[in-house]
Amino acid sequence: MDIPIPYTSTVRPDTGLYNGKLGMWLFLASEIxxxxxxFSSYVLLRAGADEGTWPHGLLNIPIGAFNTLVLITSSLTVxxxxxxxxxxxxQRYRRFQFVTLACAAAFLGIKAWEYSEKFSHYEVWLATPLDVAAHPELAGHAVDGQTEVYSVIGHIEGAGRGWTLNSLQESNIDSIQIHPDQFHYRVGAREQGKRSKAEKAAQKSKSAADHGDAHSALTIPVSEIKRMSALVPAHSTYFATYFTLTGLHGLHVLGGAIAFAWILWPGAKLWNSDPERYTNxxxxxxxxxxxxxxxxxxxxxxxxxx
Amino acid sequence: MTKCTMTNETHLSADSLRAITQRFLAVFAVLMIGTVATVAMYYVHFEHTWQTVSVALLIAAIKAACVAAIFMHLSHAERSISLLLFFTAIFFAAMLGFLVYSIYSIPG
Incomplete structure (x- = not known):
């Protein structure tokens, strides 16, 4: 005998809602x-970080902004x-939901690419600081007013995933070649802007060959490395927070997309038997x-x- | 303009649906403009960090309010939802408040 579930398509008088909607709002309250x-943990960690140690400029802003637009578009199509x-x-509903699912896939794909970029990018902390005068390619890594560089961020030639100082030593690697990024996160955004302008002006007067030299690889002996980490959660509190928050958010996007896909395909039979419940x-x-x-x-x- | 109470009406007139659609599109435009403004703010360089944080969070709050009010139908929320969110807001504010208090009460 089928026992009908009450208030799936009609409003329950005491709450003014159908049960599914009330249930979703209770769930969203727990999600908040x-x-x-x-977010509170983030505030605590950020407020407790020493001056100049909280990273800036390590994430790709245009890509993040594009992903924001993708998610906003999906909200509209929903x-x-x-x-x-x-x-x-x-039919119109189906077309909009196809776009929603495409947006969800695009968002997750872009996020996966961003993660992959971070996993193959390294910070190398140096046992002996490098003098910027001797290494002009590290000019963007010198903190305001300082002439020495204490760590270098960039792409290491031939590096696998998750390399550390221990793995270098265990593999008997003597030195690494790193292509430094343009700027270090300890350099403020305003200073980065100034240096970027100065660099562009300098590049105008240089040949293309000179430009190539400015971004050449830097060889660092393993004996001169104090610590080394890819931009993974173990790198710093910042990346631990970043991966926790965006990872959990990404799982929510995946969960929502699965729910929409289920309603769109196997669940579509309900539209014929109870369209109001389906709409709900x-x-x-x-x-x-x-x-x-x-x-x-x-x-x-x-x-x-x- | 057609007045529409949105969600709990089983059948909505064509005029109501048109009005709702226009509202959704308006919110979409606000969200797009807000996103561009948020990114543009990054390149403005305010004198103090708190100014940057305030402007960024203000833009985010406006965008979030639009999503909640229109896309999530909270502008026409039933009393039960309002009550639920009121208590959620209290618990959230308490959590954040105690945390901020703890930051400033750590000795040294």
Whole structure:
């Protein structure tokens, strides 16, 4: 005997909502506390960091901004798909949800590429600081007013994933060749802007060959390395926070996309038997999706820009 | 303009749906402009860090409010949702408040 589940498509008089919507809002309340706790942890760690030690400029801002636009677009298509269902236009709903799923895939794909870039990028802390006068290619790594560089960030030639000082020693590697990034995170954004202008002006008067030399590899003996880490969670508190927050957010995007895909394909039978309940399922899942978008709206400036 | 109470009405008129669609598109435009403004802010360079943080979080808060009010239908929220979010906000504020208090109460 089938026992109907009450208030799946009609409003429950005491709450003014159908049950699925109330359930989703209760879940979102717990999600607010979950991400709130992580944001609070971020505030605590950031406020407790020593002056000049919190990284800036290690994330790709144009890519992060593009991903923000992708997620915003998906929020619009989710909202529009609900409107299409309210207008009883299932085909239009499907078209909007295809775009939503494409946006979700694009967001996760771009995030995976960003992660991969970080995993193959290294910071090398030096036992003996390098003099900028002797290494002009490290000019962007010297902190304001200092003439010495204590660590270098860049791409190491032939490096595998997750190399550390121990793995270099165990592999009997004598030295590494690193292509330094243009700037170090200890150099402030304003200073980076000034140096970038100066560098562009200098490049105008140089030949293309000189330009090539300015970005040549730097050889560092393993005996001169104090610590080495890829830009992974173990690198610093900043990256531990970055991967925790964006990783959890990415899992939410994946979860939302799976739910939408399930409703769109195997769950579509419900549209024929109970269209109102189907529309409510899309609305409730849409609430979750908009929440995920809302979290990213804060994550982007906090992690990429501040 | 057509007044629409959005979510709990089983059937919405064509005019209501058109009005809702226009609202969604307006929010989308605000979110796009907000994102561009957020990135542009990074290159402005304010004198103090707190100014940069304040402007960035203000833009994010406006964008978040638009998403919550229109996309999540909170501008027409039922009393039960308002009550639920009110208590969530209190717990969230308490968590953040105690944390900020702990930062400034650490000796040394």
């Amino acid at each position: 506390m979950l991400f709130g706790a992580l 909202a529009m798909s609900w409107v299409a269902l309210k207008a009883s236009n299932f 399922a899309v609305e409730a899942t849409g609430l979750f999706w908009h929440f995920v978008d809302l979290v990213w709206i804060f994550l982007f400036p906090v992690l990429y820009l501040l």
